[in-house]
Amino acid sequence: MSNEDSLPSRRTLSLRFNIAISKTKEFWAALREGKLITTKCTSCGKVTFPPQADCPNCMSSGHEWIDLGTDAVLVTFTNVQITPTSFVNHDPYIVGIGRLADGPNVLAWVEGATVEQLRPGDRLRLEARVSPEGNPYYVFVKN
Amino acid sequence: MRNVAIVGIGHSRFGKRSDVNVAELAFESIKQAIEDAKIDKKQIQNVTLGSAGGWYEESLPAVIINEYAGFENVGTMRVEAACASGSAAVRSAYLSVASGEADITLAIGVEKMTEVDTLTSVELMGRAGSYLWEFENYGMTFPAYYALYAVSHMNKFGTTEEDLARVAVKAHHYASLNPLAHFQKEITIEKALNSQVVAWPLKLYDACPISDGSAAVVLASEDVARKMTDTPIWIRGIGLSSDSANLSKRGEYLGLEATVQSSRRAYSLARTSPGDIDVATCHDCFTIAELMAYEDLGLCEKGQGAKLVREGQTEIGGKIAVNPDGGLKAKGHPIGATGVSMMVEISKQLRHEAGKRQAPIKNGIGLVHNVGGTGHYCYVTVLSRSL
Ligand SMILES: [Zn+2]
Numbered sequence: 001m002s003n004e005d006s007l008p009s010r011r012t013l014s015l016r017f018n019i020a021i022s023k024t025k026e027f028w029a030a031l032r033e034g035k036l037i038t039t040k041c042t043s044c045g046k047v048t049f050p051p052q053a054d055c056p057n058c059m060s061s062g063h064e065w066i067d068l069g070t071d072a073v074l075v076t077f078t079n080v081q082i083t084p085t086s087f088v089n090h091d092p093y094i095v096g097i098g099r100l101a102d103g104p105n106v107l108a109w110v111e112g113a114t115v116e117q118l119r120p121g122d123r124l125r126l127e128a129r130v131s132p133e134g135n136p137y138y139v140f141v142k143n
Numbered sequence: 144m145r146n147v148a149i150v151g152i153g154h155s156r157f158g159k160r161s162d163v164n165v166a167e168l169a170f171e172s173i174k175q176a177i178e179d180a181k182i183d184k185k186q187i188q189n190v191t192l193g194s195a196g197g198w199y200e201e202s203l204p205a206v207i208i209n210e211y212a213g214f215e216n217v218g219t220m221r222v223e224a225a226c227a228s229g230s231a232a233v234r235s236a237y238l239s240v241a242s243g244e245a246d247i248t249l250a251i252g253v254e255k256m257t258e259v260d261t262l263t264s265v266e267l268m269g270r271a272g273s274y275l276w277e278f279e280n281y282g283m284t285f286p287a288y289y290a291l292y293a294v295s296h297m298n299k300f301g302t303t304e305e306d307l308a309r310v311a312v313k314a315h316h317y318a319s320l321n322p323l324a325h326f327q328k329e330i331t332i333e334k335a336l337n338s339q340v341v342a343w344p345l346k347l348y349d350a351c352p353i354s355d356g357s358a359a360v361v362l363a364s365e366d367v368a369r370k371m372t373d374t375p376i377w378i379r380g381i382g383l384s385s386d387s388a389n390l391s392k393r394g395e396y397l398g399l400e401a402t403v404q405s406s407r408r409a410y411s412l413a414r415t416s417p418g419d420i421d422v423a424t425c426h427d428c429f430t431i432a433e434l435m436a437y438e439d440l441g442l443c444e445k446g447q448g449a450k451l452v453r454e455g456q457t458e459i460g461g462k463i464a465v466n467p468d469g470g471l472k473a474k475g476h477p478i479g480a481t482g483v484s485m486m487v488e489i490s491k492q493l494r495h496e497a498g499k500r501q502a503p504i505k506n507g508i509g510l511v512h513n514v515g516g517t518g519h520y521c522y523v524t525v526l527s528r529s530l
Contacts, residue, residue, distance in 0.1 A: 086282070
């Protein structure tokens with residue numbers, strides 16, 4: 001369709017990025033097996049989540065993999081009603097930030113409650129999942 | 144470092160501008176700014192463009208705009224600091240003059256956001272975080288990031304959805320007095336509260352619109368500025384900071400640390416304090432963002448932002464006029480244009496050229512607060528009528 005004011009371009013651009021995860025592949029492999037792990041710097045002891053191979057504290061690249069833990073407390077949350085193009089077939093989803101008992105915060109979908117039932121301070125459990133397309137991810141479930 | 148002044152300002156009409164392409168849109172502001180400065184465009188020694196890009200067809204907008212406006216053999220670049228790209232462009236143009244590299248420079252901000260459909264725009268903004276950990280699996284959106292702050296702020300300080308609606312009503316009121324604003328109509332608290340939820344508890348009227356627009360400023364060194372105009376607006380200090388890309392790495396979700404840090408740096412450079420400021424543009428991409436900005440900029444104590452808007456203290460005639468142009472919320476937020484648009488508004492206010500929305504100017508000091516993303520970047524600029 002065209003009119004005098006605009007020229008809809010005939011050329012479309014579809015982008016799909018291949019994201020490198022070779023330095024954190026242990027995380028994704030463990031997640032696929034239902035386990036949540038993350039990185040700890042072997043020089044200064046800094047625990048990072050999301051996992052990263054290079055320490056943001058002391059810049060050392062030496063790291064070990066530790067259990068992330070699954071017990072968390074809900075810090076804040078929202079319910080996404082207007083979803084982006086690439087989530088257009090999803091129902092609205094609740095996203096929360098949970099503080100793990102062992103330190104780092106995690107952002108993930110929250111299941112097992114409606115937005116009206118949630119309050120900051122609620123106890124959550126972090127669980128591994130695999131999407132229908134076969135991608136591993138993780139969610140919070142309200143206890 | 145040399146003193147630097149804004150000596151020319153230009154601003155397009157904001158809104159859905161399907162009548163112009165990105166270069167034509169930028170040209171509107173460039174021409175006004177050059178005419179306002181009463182210079183020949185050949186006197187401009189370099190050009191900096193603030194534009195986030197990705198929403199429109201051109202990949203190299205800086206040279207597209209240079210060519211269209213007839214800047215030949217003039218150095219240029221595009222700078223990106225998300226929604227603070229405009230302030231980042233002004234900073235670059237400022238540093239060029241302050242350092243002595245150039246005597247006259249031009250900063251432009253432009254975005255043409257309505258060339259893609261709305262949900263693609265929602266997608267482009269939602270990806271503006273830590274992509275793999277926030278978007279790929281969880282589909283975060285720009286309102287959703289700010290909703291995380293709103294829930295926390297409401298829970299801790301008792302801020303209500305009605306308080307947020309008050310910010311929207313104020314914004315639409317001032318936009319109705321600004322012929323260049325995207326929205327030209329007043330709204331009521333009821334209308335705001337009954338609008339569609341986009342990311343609970345934020346609703347349609349808590350959010351800025353998706354807009355096209357441009358703005359431009361001509362900067363000059365002190366010697367040159369004093370010969371050019373009787374009303375130079377001095378850039379007294381630009382403070383900048385940043386925060387984590389991934390929101391999960393933040394603390395309590397009650398305010399933006401990047402605003403706290405950048406504003407303290409700006410106050411220190413300008414040797415001023417929040418109590419001296421007559422008029423401010425605060426980055427109100429969402430209503431909650433304006434309330435947090437009051438607190439983080441030090442206009443009130445932490446947790447008192449809602450009280451300030453309830454009492455009308457941030458209206459014209461109150462303690463400090465905030466967003467008399469309608470703000471991002473109702474003037475519109477063409478991403479890269481916003482920071483430059485804020486400089487234009489504060490310059491108009493300090494020159495007493497703001498017409499029906501003129502704020503009282505006592506100390507001759509104005510503030511530009513420009514956030515990029517969800518407090519990912521922040522630039523705070525102090526402007527004044529005299530040195
Ligand atoms: Zn380390």
